[in-house]
Amino acid sequence: MNRWDSKGPFKPLHVMNPTRLAFIAPLFVTFRTHDRRSWLGSVPKWFVGGLSSETVSALLPSPPLRRWVAGVVPLHVMNPTRLAFIRSTLCRHFGKDPNSARPFEGLKIVDVGCGGGILSEPLARMGATVTGVDAVEKNIKIACIHAVWSFSYDLDPMTSTIEYCCTTAEKLVEEDRKFDAVIALEVIEHVANPAEFCKSLAALTVPDGATIISTINRSMRSYAAAIVAAEYLLHWLPKGTHEWSSFLTPEELVLILQRANITVREMAGFVYSPLTGRWSLSDDIRVNFIAFGTKNCQ
Structure with a gap:
């Protein structure tokens, strides 16, 4: 033939x-092409956070965009495990097919404290309409640049749909924004007032919507693992990243969320295996843990 x-x-x-x-x-x-300036000229200014096309051009040709990876390697390693929990709980709650390529189709999700977009991008690839917010302008610029890089090199159209904003959850509440799911991973231990922060997350969540928070337990084991080991021995994180007194126990988080009108439905721990170099979900919540809750209908 x-x-x-x-x-x-x-x-x-x-x-x-x-x-x-x-x-x-x-x-x-x-x-x-090696010279992407003609293409970058068509990128909306908000998408690159006001950076010049020359600055973006200098960053784009250096895969895998070292600035996106540098300093947050532990989050990249943990991300598949975090996403497994998020996918499972959200699909179960919203009646979605977890085996679908785009299980979050039709869901509006906000990633509070999105950093460089490590979580926002896979959420968008799973079909969600994603808003990523961070109070640090540099983080938002890096997130926008990486989204452009993903679109440029990987021809990934989903990353271009993410709305990145340099703002806070509190300001989103003032704008009366609402989302089906509100996610704040490794953020609450860095805020000054966890109770007020959770109230803001609840205000952003639609009735019967979902709220997912991950943080670090306040225990002697977490002090040894998350501070002594991660910051001083293994150098996974810069020294001083965490303050042990700012960690919350699972019981404290449940109570804070309950007062914010959110009922915790499921909780799991993250356990790291030095043999495999991977994280896995576990019933052990003595160090890292994640909680899924729903906003009570009133």
Whole structure:
């Protein structure tokens, strides 16, 4: 069988080919060129956080965008485990298929304290309409740049749909923003008033919506693991990243959320294996743990 015979069995593909190539060719010309300034000129200013195209150009050609990875390697390693919990709980609560490629289709999710977008990007790939917020402007700029990089190098259109904002949960409440799911991972231990922070998260959540929070337990084991080991021995995190007195016990978090009108439905621990270099979900909540709750309908 001659597949190159334009009049043979493969005639439909031959007829379609010019149209397919008309779409494909410009992508390679635009995205694979070493000089991306012509393409960056069309990127909305909000998308790169006001950075000049020269600055973005200097960062983009250095995969895997070292600034996105530097200093947050532990979060990258933990991310698949965090996402497994999020996927499982949200799909169960909203009646979604966890085996679907886009299980969060139709859900509006806000990633509070999004940092460089480590969690926001996979949430968007799973179909959610994602808003990533962070109070640190540099984090938002890095998140925007990485989203552009992902779109440029990986042709990943989903990262371009993320709305990144340099703001706080409290300001989103003032804007009367509402979301199906509110997620704040490794954030609450850094805020001055956890109770007020949780009230803001609750205010952002629609009735019967979901709230997911992860943090570190305040225990002697967590002091040894999250501070002594992670910051001083293994150098996973900069020294002084965490303050042990700011950690919350699971019981304290449940009570704070309850007072904010959120009922905790499920909780799990994160356990690290030095043999495999991976994290896994566990019933052990003595150090890192994550909680899933729902906002009570009133």
